[in-house]
Amino acid sequence: MGTALLTDLYELTMAQSYREHGKTGTAVFSLFTRSLPPERNFLVAAGLETLITKLEQFRFTADDIAYLGTLGIFSRDFLTWLEQFRFSGTICAVPEGTVLFANEPILQIEGPLPEAQVLETLALNCIHFETLVASKAARISAVGRGKSIVDFGFRRSHTTEAGIAAARAAWIAGFDGTSNLEAGKRYGIPVVGTMAHSYVMLFDSEDAAFRAYQSSFPDRAICLIDTYDTLACTDTIIRLAWEGVPVPGVRLDSGDIGMLARDVRERLDAADLAGIRIFVSSNVDEYSIDRWLSSNIPIDSFGVGTHFITSSDAPFLDMVYKLVEYEGTPRFKTSPGKTTFPYRRQIVRHYREGILAYDEVVRTGKDLVPGLLEPVLTDGTIVRPLPSPDAIKERCSREIASLPSPFRSLEKQHYDVRILP
Amino acid sequence: MGTALLTDLYELTMAQSYREHGKTGTAVFSLFTRSLPPERNFLVAAGLETLITKLEQFRFTADDIAYLGTLGIFSRDFLTWLEQFRFSGTICAVPEGTVLFANEPILQIEGPLPEAQVLETLALNCIHFETLVASKAARISAVGRGKSIVDFGFRRSHTTEAGIAAARAAWIAGFDGTSNLEAGKRYGIPVVGTMAHSYVMLFDSEDAAFRAYQSSFPDRAICLIDTYDTLACTDTIIRLAWEGVPVPGVRLDSGDIGMLARDVRERLDAADLAGIRIFVSSNVDEYSIDRWLSSNIPIDSFGVGTHFITSSDAPFLDMVYKLVEYEGTPRFKTSPGKTTFPYRRQIVRHYREGILAYDEVVRTGKDLVPGLLEPVLTDGTIVRPLPSPDAIKERCSREIASLPSPFRSLEKQHYDVRILP
The missing domain is CATH 3.20.140.10 (nicotinate phosphoribosyltransferase)
Known part of the structure; x- marks a missing residue:
């Protein structure tokens, strides 16, 4: 060739x-x-x-x-x-x-x-x-105050070749991982992922979905909690955790992230679940990260997709x-x-x-x-x-x-x- | 694979x-x-x-x-x-x-x-x-009032794979050609191109550069006239044409395109050279095309690059x-x-x-x-x-x-x- x-x-x-x-x-x-x-x-x-x-x-x-x-x-x-x-x-x-x-x-x-x-x-x-x-990723990382930031952009990259190259560029420039398996294989970048709304929708309840995921991947169930009602789902998470089902984290992907993250954190802390991390993946870029972290919104980790991978601004x-x-x-x-x-x-x-x-x-x-x-x-x-x-x-x-x-x-x-x- | x-x-x-x-x-x-x-x-x-x-x-x-x-x-x-x-x-x-x-x-x-x-x-x-x-290209084509529009974006596409796919999408959606040779070969899209500033700079004068290009490609010398002084170069073009050197067109790639295109057209027409076409390639998108054509700026053809291929807006x-x-x-x-x-x-x-x-x-x-x-x-x-x-x-x-x-x-x-x- x-x-x-x-x-x-x-x-x-x-x-x-x-x-x-x-x-x-x-x-x-x-x-x-x-x-x-x-x-x-x-x-x-x-x-x-x-x-x-x-x-x-x-x-x-x-x-x-x-x-x-x-x-x-x-x-x-x-x-x-x-x-x-x-x-x-x-x-x-x-x-x-x-x-x-x-x-x-x-x-x-x-x-x-x-x-x-x-x-x-x-x-x-x-x-x-x-x-x-790489420049966009460095700019995003620079406002991240050491929080974990990962590349979730593969579906919106301008071709698959761009997705792979961007995952590498992001890794170089400070990101902590990527969802892109080909990039993981090719460059040894840690690969990460949670679950999609379709997964949650496939089960009769969120409770059933999270239990099923947890039984498949005991330590990896970052539960997506915004499919129907985020706060009601937080209570489901609390019940699960109290039952002894390990939940390392929850993911927010819609709505007013700042308000929701505070409310979710508060409920989790009140239930003595300070160890459950909050992961955010909706419309994330350096502007939203900086705004959230400047206002002390309790987010532990960011999945950055479209805005990063197209360098949209x-x-x-x-x-x-x-x-x-x-x-x-x-x-x-x-x-x-x-x-x-x-x-x-x-x-x-x-x-x-x-x-x-x-x-x-x-x-x-x-x-x-x-x-x-x-x-x-x-x-x-x-x-x-x-x-x-x-x-x-x-x-x-x-x-x-x-x-x-x-x-x-x-x-x-x-x-x-x-x-x- | x-x-x-x-x-x-x-x-x-x-x-x-x-x-x-x-x-x-x-x-x-x-x-x-x-x-x-x-x-x-x-x-x-x-x-x-x-x-x-x-x-x-x-x-x-x-x-x-x-x-x-x-x-x-x-x-x-x-x-x-x-x-x-x-x-x-x-x-x-x-x-x-x-x-x-x-x-x-x-x-x-x-x-x-x-x-x-x-x-x-x-x-x-x-x-x-x-x-x-494809949607961006269709939008650009739609305001083009039938003028020729070609894809010049390959250098700014998000990887080479994106450049090839975009050239095809643009062809489908109404463009008339591409500068991208791989896309031309793969999809049978007409390929087009002019000359770069480096070409003009390589010769002792613009006159020498245009003569050289014309001798290599007798019918294809779209002369790039903005390397030093666009209007002075237009006079060079006029002298060449009067000498019988065929010049099918000139290209503008910088400056106030609307004003320059009018001035260049006027000079060419006054010299009885209405057949020389004006090609524009600086910062072209649907907004500039629409603005120029709505004001009757005499442009015959557009080379659309970065804004198209990144769908920048x-x-x-x-x-x-x-x-x-x-x-x-x-x-x-x-x-x-x-x-x-x-x-x-x-x-x-x-x-x-x-x-x-x-x-x-x-x-x-x-x-x-x-x-x-x-x-x-x-x-x-x-x-x-x-x-x-x-x-x-x-x-x-x-x-x-x-x-x-x-x-x-x-x-x-x-x-x-x-x-x-």
């Missing part, structure tokens, strides 16, 4: 034209975000593993070539070149899990111009989406792939609002007592000065094994801890990024 | 518990959207082909079973059942390309309860995303999969704001002079009364070949033409859907 048709037509028409006009010198492209959405104070770099994995299979199959031939656009010579296409260049990247800001390159791709051009769409696609959801980033150098000379455009910064760059981060102070985006030669960007692929070959999701998660946790604390709030902050001339 | 781990953990824990408690009778689940986003007047059903394709591979591989075994949750008996899992039930669905509204089932899945439960996540994932983007639908019948008896829940309607249903559509008047969602037995829902899978086997994307596109075009015209505008409308008791 080749991945090389995962691109836009114009990458190939430009590549053919470059070759026809002798534009095959070394080009450097930079992949960065022009500005952050108003709803984000920082980004978390992600998607590199997906990109590298797809690049390893980046070849045009016989089928692909036959299809391209039918378009009547490409020359025989160019199709032959595509047949033999292997990316022979160099990629430098900021490691996954690193905190980044606007105008900082996540990736720099260097290689013969037609080759580097052809990677544009795939590079953007992989880095954009995973950085988007900011479903895209203004991320671009721009030519910055060709044969050693700088390139930039001056379109209004879309000015770019020329030259190969490095990000040099400055700290004050372990906390981020400001970044400089400095010019650098082929041998990078030390900084956030590191070689990943040299002459088409991977430099070193990519880190595991757990290692990336650790790195990300340190990164987020090093942010000035207002950046972890929902109030808009602007980080000092200095683009040196 | 199996697709059965593309699910949430709780589908499997519930299935095990159902089996342990003899709940293996016939269940009917309905997949529908509870309410439309304020930004949508109708939906376009899509995603069925993806779902059916994935269901054909819906089995747990030896690897999957081994992974599930490591979780320490499932019984040996249940894992054996999963090993042999094949969906043996029945699926009825509204054909792709059909216009739908809130509370109308897109899909009804009927089968032994544990089997039908296990399909929930995958069914929602496939139908939700493609319906979401409404990046998800409130789509659910609900148990409506078990062993012939109705099931429903009464959670506030989340009440469901019991029974297997059919959608009966009523017209007035060929235009949609109202829909009835009626109860029906195992043999459906005639209506929008049709059998797709019976006893686990596909009933008839699925229609081609082109056939679906035709159907969708007729469907959208049958909407009362205000539903094709951006003003909020409410369609009359009657849920019969």
